[in-house]
Amino acid sequence: MKYYSMNEFNDDVEILSGQINRKNYSGIYPIPRGGIPLAMSLSQALNLRLLESIQPRALVVDDLIDSGHTIAPFQADGFDVAVIHLSPNNKAEVPTYFAKHKDPKARKEFMDLIK
Secondary structure (H helix, E strand, O other): OEEOOHHHHHHHHHHHHHHOOHHHOOEEEEOOOOHHHHHHHHHHHHOOOEOOOOOOOEEEEEEEEOOOOOOHHHHHOOOEEEEEEEOOOOOOOOOOEEEEEOOOOEEOOHHHHOO
8 A cells, every 4th residue: 555645745736836826816715624724735835724614715625536526516616626646437527636646556544644
């Protein structure tokens, strides 16, 4: 089993923050729970506030798009989405920003990063 390291996470935050124009967004809305570590890091990198609820011009953040079921409603409502991992099997639209395609054999342990 391959674990996703903190160094890999930081590299991916840097990749994503380089893609995102902060002026387009009112803040970052994390999808609980997986999106919280990434949203916190992007919030720091982009100097954008974390949002407790979805608002106009919010950037929606999650750790990954696997099936696409969680993120599809936000995409349907026109929100931009940022994720680290994009599964090749996802049924949602390609997100606005993503760092890498998901390695199907890798298991990410995001919550271990913040314990």
